Amino acid sequence: MGLPITAREYSWTHADRDAPAVGPLDLEITAGERVLVLGRSGAGKSTLLHALAGVLPDESGEATGELLVGNAPPDPRRGGSGLVLQDPESQVIFSRVGDDVAFGMENLGLPAEVIESRIPGSLAALGLDLPLDHPTAALSGGQKQRLALAGIHAMSPEVIILDEPTANIDPDSAAEVRDSVLSVQTAASATMVIVEHRAGLWLDHVDRVIVLGPHGLLAQGPPKRIFSDRSLSEALIDCGIWMPHGSETTSGGGLSPTAEAAICSSPGDGRGDVLLRAAGLAVGRPRAKAPVAAGIDLAVRAGEAVGIVGPNGAGKSTTALTLAGLLPEFAGRVTAEAALRGESKHARPFAWPSALLAPRIGMVFQEPAHQFLTSGVAAELSLGPRLAGWSDAEVDDRVVQLLDVLGLQVLAEAHPQSLSGGEKRRLSVAAMLAPRPQVLIVDEPTFGQDALTWAGLVELFVDALDRGSAVVAVSHDHAFLDAIGARRVDLGAFSTSSTARAGAGERGE
Amino acid sequence: MPKTTTSNSAPSTAPAHTLAPKTKKWRVVDYVTTAVLGIAVGLVFWVLALSWKILELAFQAFPPSIGLIAGLWVLAGPLAGAIIRKPGAALLCELIAAIVEAVLGSHFGAAVLLSGLVQGLGAELVFAAFGYKRFTLWITALAGMLAAAFMAVSENIMYNAEWQFGFQTVYAVCAIVSGLVISGIGAWYAHRAIARTGALSSFASGRLR
Amino acid sequence: MEDPGQLIPVVRSTALVRCNPLTKITMALILMIGALLSIDVVSAGVVLAFSLLGLPATGLDLAATIRRLWFLPAGALLAAWGTAILAEKTGEVVIDFGPLLMTSDSLAAAAAIFVRVLALAIPLIVLVSTIDPRDLADALIQHLRLPEVVVISVLAASRLLGLLVSEWQVLAMARRARGVAGGSLVRRTRSLFGAVFVLLVVSIRRATTLAMAMEGRAFGRSGRTWRRRSSFAVRDVAAVVHSLVVCGTAIGAAHVLGVWNPIIG
Numbered sequence: 001m002g003l004p005i006t007a008r009e010y011s012w013t014h015a016d017r018d019a020p021a022v023g024p025l026d027l028e029i030t031a032g033e034r035v036l037v038l039g040r041s042g043a044g045k046s047t048l049l050h051a052l053a054g055v056l057p058d059e060s061g062e063a064t065g066e067l068l069v070g071n072a073p074p075d076p077r078r079g080g081s082g083l084v085l086q087d088p089e090s091q092v093i094f095s096r097v098g099d100d101v102a103f104g105m106e107n108l109g110l111p112a113e114v115i116e117s118r119i120p121g122s123l124a125a126l127g128l129d130l131p132l133d134h135p136t137a138a139l140s141g142g143q144k145q146r147l148a149l150a151g152i153h154a155m156s157p158e159v160i161i162l163d164e165p166t167a168n169i170d171p172d173s174a175a176e177v178r179d180s181v182l183s184v185q186t187a188a189s190a191t192m193v194i195v196e197h198r199a200g201l202w203l204d205h206v207d208r209v210i211v212l213g214p215h216g217l218l219a220q221g222p223p224k225r226i227f228s229d230r231s232l233s234e235a236l237i238d239c240g241i242w243m244p245h246g247s248e249t250t251s252g253g254g255l256s257p258t259a260e261a262a263i264c265s266s267p268g269d270g271r272g273d274v275l276l277r278a279a280g281l282a283v284g285r286p287r288a289k290a291p292v293a294a295g296i297d298l299a300v301r302a303g304e305a306v307g308i309v310g311p312n313g314a315g316k317s318t319t320a321l322t323l324a325g326l327l328p329e330f331a332g333r334v335t336a337e338a339a340l341r342g343e344s345k346h347a348r349p350f351a352w353p354s355a356l357l358a359p360r361i362g363m364v365f366q367e368p369a370h371q372f373l374t375s376g377v378a379a380e381l382s383l384g385p386r387l388a389g390w391s392d393a394e395v396d397d398r399v400v401q402l403l404d405v406l407g408l409q410v411l412a413e414a415h416p417q418s419l420s421g422g423e424k425r426r427l428s429v430a431a432m433l434a435p436r437p438q439v440l441i442v443d444e445p446t447f448g449q450d451a452l453t454w455a456g457l458v459e460l461f462v463d464a465l466d467r468g469s470a471v472v473a474v475s476h477d478h479a480f481l482d483a484i485g486a487r488r489v490d491l492g493a494f495s496t497s498s499t500a501r502a503g504a505g506e507r508g509e
Numbered sequence: 510m511p512k513t514t515t516s517n518s519a520p521s522t523a524p525a526h527t528l529a530p531k532t533k534k535w536r537v538v539d540y541v542t543t544a545v546l547g548i549a550v551g552l553v554f555w556v557l558a559l560s561w562k563i564l565e566l567a568f569q570a571f572p573p574s575i576g577l578i579a580g581l582w583v584l585a586g587p588l589a590g591a592i593i594r595k596p597g598a599a600l601l602c603e604l605i606a607a608i609v610e611a612v613l614g615s616h617f618g619a620a621v622l623l624s625g626l627v628q629g630l631g632a633e634l635v636f637a638a639f640g641y642k643r644f645t646l647w648i649t650a651l652a653g654m655l656a657a658a659f660m661a662v663s664e665n666i667m668y669n670a671e672w673q674f675g676f677q678t679v680y681a682v683c684a685i686v687s688g689l690v691i692s693g694i695g696a697w698y699a700h701r702a703i704a705r706t707g708a709l710s711s712f713a714s715g716r717l718r
Numbered sequence: 719m720e721d722p723g724q725l726i727p728v729v730r731s732t733a734l735v736r737c738n739p740l741t742k743i744t745m746a747l748i749l750m751i752g753a754l755l756s757i758d759v760v761s762a763g764v765v766l767a768f769s770l771l772g773l774p775a776t777g778l779d780l781a782a783t784i785r786r787l788w789f790l791p792a793g794a795l796l797a798a799w800g801t802a803i804l805a806e807k808t809g810e811v812v813i814d815f816g817p818l819l820m821t822s823d824s825l826a827a828a829a830a831i832f833v834r835v836l837a838l839a840i841p842l843i844v845l846v847s848t849i850d851p852r853d854l855a856d857a858l859i860q861h862l863r864l865p866e867v868v869v870i871s872v873l874a875a876s877r878l879l880g881l882l883v884s885e886w887q888v889l890a891m892a893r894r895a896r897g898v899a900g901g902s903l904v905r906r907t908r909s910l911f912g913a914v915f916v917l918l919v920v921s922i923r924r925a926t927t928l929a930m931a932m933e934g935r936a937f938g939r940s941g942r943t944w945r946r947r948s949s950f951a952v953r954d955v956a957a958v959v960h961s962l963v964v965c966g967t968a969i970g971a972a973h974v975l976g977v978w979n980p981i982i983g
Contacts, residue, residue, distance in 0.1 A: 014710060015525075016717050055930045057538050057711035059530050076933050083934025089881060090927035093874045093935075095721065099852045102945040104935035115945050135721030137880060151935055161934070287785060326891040358897025369920055370885065371892040373912050375702070387897040417706035417919050432895070537938055538929035540871030545925035546918070548879050553914050556886060575800075592922075605872065609879060612846045613725065614787055614839060667754075667981065702915065708922045 002032035002191035003080060003158040005052065009065035012047055012056065021047045024065060025216045029208075034185065034192040036202050036223070039212030040239045041420050041450065045195040046163050048212070052193060053083040053161045069159055079108045082152030082184075086164040086448065088144035093151075097123070097139075098132030100147055104155040115154075122154040125187065126180045140312045142173030146180050153184040160185055162194040166201065167448040170312070170476035174201060197450040199241045203227070211235060240422070240450030272302030275340040275439050275470050276323060276349075276361070280332035283315055283322040291330040292318050293491050300439060300470045302339065305461070307481035308474045310491030316474040317366065317443050319491060323472060324363035324441045325349025336360070340438050359388035362437035366444050368428035372416040377408055377427060380416050384435035402430045405460065422453035429460055433469075440464055441472045446480045458483045526704065527645045530713035535595050538711050543593050547602040550585040551609025557581070573676045576661065576683025580691045582624075583656035586632030587696035591649045592703070592714045596641050599652065603629030624663060631659030644714065649700075650693030657688020725880065726786050726847040730777040733953045739854040740861060741954040742845040745961040752965035753837035757827065758977040762834035764968035769841045776844050783844065794835035802828035830979070851876050856948040866942055874932060878924055885920065889913040 011023035022044035029035055039045045050056045051067060054074030067073060069081065076083070082104070085091055094100045098119055105115045119132060126146040139147060145165055152160065162181060166174035178201050185192045196202055203209075209226040211218040219232055226232060282294035293315030300306055300323075308316050321327040323334055328350050335347045340360055346352055349361055362384075365371050374380045381402050385395045403409045406426050411419065416427055425445065432440060440461075446454055461471050461484045475481055481488065589602030607625025635652040636644075661681035669677055700714060709715030721727060728735055734742075753765040773780065802820050809823035820828075851873040858864045890913070893899045898909045932938075972978040 015715070016710075050930065053930075053934050055933045057536060057926075057929075058532070059536075059713050060711045060715075076936055077939035079936040079939060081934070083931065085927055085931055085934075087924075087927055090924045091931040092877065093928075093932060094852045095850060095877055096852060099945065103932075103937070106943050106945060107936040107939050109939070109941040109943050111943060112945055112947075115943070135724075137721055137724075137877075148931070155935065321891060324895060326894055354894045354897050354899035355901070358895060361895075363891075363895040365888060365892055365895075367885075367888070367920075369923075370888050370916060371896060372916065373893070373896055373898060373909070375705070384897060415706045417708065417916070435897075535867075536929075537867065537871055537933050538926055540868055541875045541929040541932070542922055542925040544872040544875035545878055545921045545928075548875060549882060549917055549921040552879065552882050552886065553917065601872075611839075611842055614790060614843045699915070699918070703919055703922065706919050708919045708926075711926050 001158060002189055003070040004031045005029040005159070005191060005193070006068045007066070010051075010067045011064050012044070012051055012061055013064075014047075014061040015059070017061075020044075020064075021061070022051065022212075023048075023216050025212075027210070027217070029191060029193065032189050032191055033208060034206040035194070035208045035210055036199065036206040037193060037195045037210045037212060038199065038236065038239045038241055039218075041422055041452075043212040043214065043239075045212055049083075049161050049163045049193065049195055052159070053081055055083065079104075079155065080158040081161060082155055082157035082159070082190075083161045084145065084148050084152065084163065084165045084181075086167050088141040088148075088168055091148045092136045092139075092144055095136055096132065097128070097130050097134040097136055097147060100136055101150050101154055104151045108155060118154045122150040125153050125183055126150040127176065140169075140173075142169040142177060142312075145169055145177050149177070149180050149184055153187065156188045156190075158188070158190055160188075160190045160192045162192070162196070164196055164448070165194070166196065166198060171478075172476060174198065178202065178205070197241050211239065237451075240452035242451050272304055272468065272470070273339040274299045274301050274337045276300040276472075277335050277337060278323065278332065279335070281319075281322065281329055281334060282331035283318045283327070284330035285318065286327065288330070291315070294331070296332070296489075296491070298323075298489060300472055302438065302470055303465055303468045305465055305471045305473065305481075305484045305486035307486035307488045308472065308491060309476070309478075309481070309488050314491040316491055320441050320443050320472065320474045321363070322350075324361050325352060325357050326363060355387060358384060358437070359435045360437055360439065362432035362435075362440045364429050364432050364440070364442040364445060366447065368424040369417060371428055371431070372424075375415050376413050377416055377419070378403065378412040380427060380431050381434050384431060388435040390435070398434055402434060405463075406430055406456070422449055425449055425453060426456055426460070429457060433460060433464055436467070437469065439470045439472065441474075443474045444476065445473065446475065446477045454480070523643070525716040525718050526701070526714065527643055528713060528716070529642050529644065530594050533596055533641060535597075539593050539595050539598070542712075543589050543598050543602045544605055546589050546592065547585055547605025548609050550588065550602070551606035552613065554582065554606065554610050555613040573672070573680040574683055576680040577687050578691070579660065579664075579680075579684045580653065580657045580687025580689070582692075583628045583632065583653060583660055583688050584692040584696055586629045586656050587649050587652040587692050588699060590632055590636045590652055591644055591697055591700040592709060592712060594641065594644055594713055596637065597633065599632040599636055599656075600626075600629035603632065603656070623667070624660065627663045628656045628660045631656035646694065646697045649697040650689055653691070653693025653696060654685055654689040656692065657684045660684060660688070724847065725883070726782050726844075727779045728777050728848055729779045732775055732777040734775045734957060735777040735848050736951075737954050737957050738857055738948060738950050739849045740857045741950070741957050742849055744958055746842045746845045748958070748961040748965050749841040750838060752968035753834050755969065755981060756972055756979050757830045757834060757981060758972050758979045759826075759830045759833050760975050760977050761968040761972040762830065762837040764971055765964060766833055766837040766840065768964045769837065769844070773844065776848055778844060778847055783847075787840065787843065790836060790839055794832045797835050798828040798832040801831045853948065856944060856946055860944065860948045867938060870937070871929070871932070874928060875925060878921065878928070881924075882917065882921060886913070886917060889916060 007025050007027035009024045009026065011020040011025065013020040037045050037048065052069065052074055054076045092100060093103050101119045101122055102115050105118065123130065126149050128143065128146055128150060136147065165181065166177050169177065182205055194202065203223045206223060208220060209223045210220045218235055219226060278296050278298040281296040282291035284291040296319065308319060310316055318327065322329055334349060336349050341347060344352060344356055349357060372380055374383060378399050381399045382395045385398050403412055408423065419427060429445060445457055465471055465484065471484060473481060473486060585606035586599035586603040590599035604625045607621045611621045632652040632655065635648060635655050639648055661684040665677045665680065669680060703709055704715050704717060749765050753762045802824050809821045811821050812825055813820040855869050855873045858869045859866050893909050893913060
C-alpha cells in the first residue's frame with residue numbers, strides 16, 4: 001500500500017550556494033497517487049526526488065522545513081521506497097542478474113527462501129526472460145533499467161521514485177520501461193513520483209503534474225488541465241519538456257520537439273563531392289575475433305547528412321569510430337577522397353596523425369564528459385581552431401560566435417565538467433565543430449537531452465550542413481534524423497547475426 | 510543526521526574546503542567512492558606501467574633513479590585522504606589500488622598487497638596525526654612523503670634486496686622527494702581541480718570556498 | 719554466457735572455478751610464499767611451472783589470458799636488467815662496458831628475478847580472475863565476519879573496473895579526435911594527465927550515483943540476510959593441499975639444490 005507525501009516549507013540548499021536548490025515547497029501527495037514532476041534544468045527536480053528517497057548525502061547541504069513520507073522523514077533504510085536513476089551503468093550492483101534482483105530483499109532482511117522464490121516473478125514482471133546467472137554487464141541500457149526496476153518490484157515498496165528512468169535509453173525501449181514501471185506501481189499500489197522530459201510518454205498514466213519553478217511550486221493539477229492552460233505554455237516550453245502532440249499515438253519515438261527548428265535544408269544525394277568512402281567495410285574492436293558489422297558500402301558527400309540506424313548491438317558505435325579514423329578497419333577500407341584528404345599522403349584517416357585528423361573529421365562521443373580536455377568552456381572551444389593553426393583573431397571570433405550560439409556566454413570560464421548534462425552535450429558538439437571539420441561524426445547526440453537542448457543541437461548540425469560539412473549521425477532518434485534531413489543507413493541489414501550480442505555494451509563504448 | 514561540532518568550532522579564518530566533514534562516521538558514498546578512487550588509480554598505475562616503458566628504460570640505466578617517479582605509486586592514499594576525509598580512507602584506498610593493480614597484472618603479484626598496506630599506512634598516519642580535523646596542502650604533502658618513505662624501505666627489503674646499500678639509499682631519497690611532489694602536492698591540486706568540476710558535491714572536500 | 723564485465727572470461731566451469739573464493743585467495747598466498755621468500759631460479763621455477771601447467775584447470779579462456787598477460791615477461795625483463803647491473807659484482811666478469819658491469823653472479827641473480835616476477839604475478843591474476851565479486855562478498859562476510867557495508871560497497875564498486883577499462887580506451891580515442899594525441903613527450907604527458915583527470919571525475923560521479931542507487935534499495939539497514947550460504951567442500955581442501963605441496967616442493971628443492979637465497983637475513 002502506498003504512503004502519502006507531505007512537504008511543508010521544505011527547502012534544500014547545497015553547501016556552496018546561497019539560494020536553495022529546491023523550494024521552499026508545500027506539497028501534498030496522497031497515498032497511491034502517480035505524480036509527474038516537470039521543471040526547467042536546474043529547478044531542483046532531481047534534488048527533490050533524492051530528498052524524497054532520503055538519499056541526499058548528509059554533508060552536501062542543509063534542509064529546512066519539513067518533508068514527510070507517511071508520517072516520518074524519508075529514510076530508505078525503512079525499506080518502503082524504491083529509487084531508479086537515469087544512468088543505467090551506475091545502478092547495476094552485482095555481476096549476476098539474480099544477485100542484483102536479490103540485493104534489495106537482502107537489505108530488507110527477508111529469509112533466503114522468500115528471496116529465491118520472488119526473483120523469477122519479479123524478472124518476469126519486468127519482461128526479463130533471463131537465467132539467474134546471466135551477467136549483468138551483457139545487458140543493454142534498457143534491460144539494465146528494467147533490472148533495477150525488478151529489484152524494486154521484489155521489494156514491493158510503498159513509494160516509487162524515478163529520476164528520468166528512460167532518458168538514457170533508446171526511444172523504442174522507453175515505452176517498455178514505462179510499462180514496466182507502471183506494472184511495479186500497480187502491483188504494490190505504491191505512490192509514484194517521476195521526473196521525465198518525455199512528458200508524452202507518461203501523461204496518460206499519471207494523476208497529477210507538478211511544475212517546479214525557481215521559487216517552489218509553479219503549478220500543479222491533472223495533466224489535461226496543465227497542458228491546456230495557455231498561461232502555462234510558456235513555462236512548460238521553458239522546462240524543455242517534450243510536449244505531447246495528440247494523445248495515444250505517441251509512444252516515445254513519435255514525439256516532436258517544442259521548438260520547430262526542423263527545417264531540412266541539406267541537399268539530397270549526388271550534389272556535393274564525396275568526402276569519405278567505405279568499401280566492403282567490416283568493423284570490430286581491436287583484437288576482436290569477429291567483426292560486429294560487415295559489408296558496409298557508403299559514400300558520404302559534402303553537405304549531406306547520413307543517419308546510421310539499426311538495433312542494439314548492430315555495431316553502430318564501432319562503425320562511427322571506424323569512419324572517424326579512430327579504430328582500424330576490421331576488413332575493407334575507409335578512404336578520404338581528394339576533397340577531404342588535401343595534401344595528406346595517406347588515404348586512410350586511421351593512418352593520419354591526430355593533428356591532421358581533428359580539423360578534417362570531428363567525432364562527438366556518446367558521453368560528452370569524455371572529450372573535454374581543458375578547464376574552461378571558452379578554452380575548450382578555442383582548442384580545436386588553435387591546433388588547426390588559426391590566427392588569434394580568428395580563434396577569438398569563432399569562440400565568441402559559438403558561445404553565443406550555445407547561450408553559454410556567462411559560463412565561458414566555468415569548468416566544462418561542471419556544466420549540466422544538456423550544456424555538456426552542446427559544448428561537446430560545438431567544440432568538435434569549432435575548427436570547421438568537413439566531416440562530423442556523432443554518436444547518439446540526443447540521448448537524454450531535453451527539448452531545448454535538442455532544438456539547439458539540430459540548429460548546430462543544420463548550420464554545419466549548410467556550410468557544406470557532412471554529418472554522420474548514429475541515432476535511435478528518428479525525429480532528430482528527420483530534422484537534419486538524414487538519409488538512413490541500416491546496419492541491421494549488414495550485421496553478421498552470429499556476432500550481434502544482445503546489445504552488449506552498446507552504450508558507453 | 511548526527512551532528513558533532515568539528516566543523517563549527519574550527520577557526521572561521523580557515524577556508525571551508527580544508528575542514529573535516531560533520532561526522533567521522535562513514536557513509537555508503539564514502540565507501541563506494543573510496544573504492545572507485547582506488548580502482549581508478551590502480552587502473553592508471555597499470556596503464557602507466559605499460560605506456561611508460563620507454564621512460565622506465567631510461568631509468569633502467571641507473572635503476573635507483575626510478576625512485577624519482579616511484580612516488581607516484583603512493584598517490585591513492587593522499588588523494589583519498591584529501592577527498593574522503595574519514596579515518597582509514599587513505600589506507601583503504603591504497604589497498605584497493607594495490608589489489609586492482611595485482612589483479613590487472615602487475616609483475617609484483619600478490620606482494621603489491623603488502624606494499625599497498627605499508628604505503629597506505631604511511632599516508633594514514635599523517636592524517637591521523639592531525640586528528641582528521643584539517644586537510645590542507647601541507648598535510649597532504651606530508652602524507653605523500655611519509656607514504657613514499659614507507660614504500661622505499663619496504664621495496665628495498667622486498668625487491669631491491671640484491672642492490673648495494675648505497676643504491677638503496679639513493680632510491681629512498683629519490684622516492685621521498687617524488688612522493689612529496691607527485692603524490693602529496695599533486696594529490697592536493699588534483700583534489701582541488703576535481704572539486705571545481707562539482708563532482709565532490711557530496712563531500713566536505715567539495716566546498717569551493 | 720560469457721561475461722563482458724570480466725577481464726579474463728571464464729569459459730568452462732571446473733572444480734577450481736567452483737571453489738570458494740577464500741580458497742582461491744589462500745592458494746594464491748601460499749604460492750606467493752613459495753616464490754617470495756628466496757631469490758633463486760629453482761623455488762620460483764617450481765611455482766611458475768605449476769601455475770602454467772595448472773592453467774587449463776582455471777577454466778579461463780586461454781587466448782584471452784595470454785592477451786592479458788603478454789606484458790608480464792617484458793616487465794620481468796626490466797626487473798632482471800635492474801638486478802643484473804646493480805647486484806653485488808662477484809664472480810666472473812661477463813660484460814664490461816665501463817659503468818655497465820655484469821658478472822656471472824649478477825646475471826644469475828637477474829635470471830632468478832625474472833622467473834620470480836612471473837611466479838609472483840601469474841598465480842594471483844589467474845586465480846582472482848575466476849572469482850565472482852558477489853561470491854567473494856558472501857565469503858568475506860559469512861566466514862571472515864568482515865563488516866557488510868564495507869565489503870558490499872567495495873565489491874559493488876569493483877564492478878566498475880571493467881567499465882573504467884573501456885572508458886580509458888574511449889578517452890584515448892577522444893584525445894586523438896580532438897587533435898592532441900601524439901606529438902612531443904611533453905604534450906603526450908599533458909594529455910595523459912588530462913585523461914587521468916577525466917577518468918577520476920567520471921568515476922567519482924559514478925560512485926556517487928551508485929551509492930545513491932544502493933541506499934535507494936535500503937542498503938545500510940541492519941539485519942541484512944543472504945541469498946546464498948558460502949560453503950566449503952572437499953575440492954577446497956584438495957586445492958589448498960595442492961598449493962601447499964607445490965610451495966613445499968619449491969622451498970625444499972631450492973634447499974636440496976643448494977640455491978636457497980633468502981630475502982631477509
